[in-house]
Amino acid sequence: MTSAQDTVLGLHRTIHAHPELGLEEHAAARALVAAVAELGFDAELGLGSLPTAVRAEAGSGELVITLCAEYDALPEIGHGCGHNVIAGAAFGAFAALAPLADELGVTVRLLGTPAEENAGGKVTMLNEGAFDGTHAALMVHPAGEDVPWMDPLASGILMVEFTGREAHASAMPWMGANALDAMTIMLTAIGLARQQLEPYQQIHGVIDHAGSAPNVIPGSASGRWMVRAADKDSLQRVVDVVRRCAEAGALAAAVTVSITEGPFRYENLTPDAELTAAYIENLARVGRTAAAPWPKAGSTDMGNISQRFPSIHPMLGLGEPGVVIHTPALAALAGSAAGDAAVLDGAILLAATAIDAALTPQLRARLLSDSPLATEATQKG
Known part of the structure; x- marks a missing residue:
């Protein structure tokens, strides 16, 4: 036995x-x-x-x-x-x-x-x-x-997807709307925002997709961000920071953005x-x-x-x-x-x-x- x-x-x-x-x-x-x-x-x-x-x-x-x-x-x-x-x-x-x-x-x-x-x-x-x-x-x-x-810490997940328009990167780049540009602006904005984050607020993420070929203006780009904070109220404030950074990228690059949060927060x-x-x-x-x-x-x-x-x-x-x-x-x-x-x-x-x-x-x-x-x-x- x-x-x-x-x-x-x-x-x-x-x-x-x-x-x-x-x-x-x-x-x-x-x-x-x-x-x-x-x-x-x-x-x-x-x-x-x-x-x-x-x-x-x-x-x-x-x-x-x-x-x-x-x-x-x-x-x-x-x-x-x-x-x-x-x-x-x-x-x-x-x-x-x-x-x-x-x-x-x-x-x-x-x-x-x-x-x-x-x-x-x-x-x-x-x-x-x-x-x-x-x-x-x-x-x-x-x-x-x-x-x-x-x-x-409390935490949540945000999925961000930018949608632009593909175009030939050499022949007619002005016909495109660059989703990767929007992602780059978002990343830059998050990096700058970190100096104003409250104690224990954190932002980290990965890019899942950002174009398919170097000679094509990327028509889509997506990534996932995890945000953390000391409690649920502080977490909401840092979620709002990430949303604003994503929206800033979309506005600057003239693309659309979809921001989806996970089904629940820790x-x-x-x-x-x-x-x-x-x-x-x-x-x-x-x-x-x-x-x-x-x-x-x-x-x-x-x-x-x-x-x-x-x-x-x-x-x-x-x-x-x-x-x-x-x-x-x-x-x-x-x-x-x-x-x-x-x-x-x-x-x-x-x-x-x-x-x-x-x-x-x-x-x-x-x-x-x-x-x-x-x-x-x-x-x-």
Whole structure:
């Protein structure tokens, strides 16, 4: 009979060995469902509009602890963000808590949350009710060292497309309307605007298309921009900056512009102070030491969850403080013995923090009263 530890490690190694992009994590989602079945529980594959989302529950207590498992990868570099470790640790915590759930008076919910990198799976799941009834949402994220909390920014995506008119670049260039010129003006305007941006506002992007041949005036040009800010209000102001820069390019080059925003924005992450304190206290119990917090940076769909429910999103060290996330170096670590250790320690840390939430009377009472959807779920009966 395979031990629970073997199942946990087997899951994260399988996910690491077969990286899949967001919304395409079919093998990873099936592997998570199979791993839950090995524990003797049922898991649902496909939730709402997301076929690669997963849900499993154990226990029937009033306090609902939700564990978030990510498993999407990055283009070309695979698990350079270490989501295989996130999935393994969340599943491991579920495996540890499930037999204790009723004794602790909790319901342990494991959610496989797809597409954190590219499509905000948690936001869709939140909107479609998968998190309903949650009192605390927990996850860990791998990094070089153990950082007790992240401070990610709010973010959004803007797609910009300029449409002009093609013409021969030598014979009759005056007959064209140059979409690449508009893009160039937009980029220049953004570069100049950066000196007036507010603290923590960021703009970065890529050009996807800007003409087909050097002897043809480009009739179309398109790109994608990510904007970030400390909170949703500041985010709206920096979105407006990018829009004005795009409109300026279109006006100057006498072309048209289409600006389309992604279906939702990531909100800034606000970790729960008491749950974070419990997590930090448990770090020492697994032989880890909390490193200095990171500055505000990055973005995650867990931010949206944290704005609705008490949440934690600490960074779990892989033993190399200098490693940079979203790189092949972190991908290699996530699939190594260091990744194995992080998965097992992460499972213990999440489970121990959940137990603290269940058994600390004041914390438990606050969680039961704080969750905005808990009341709604109770009223539904």
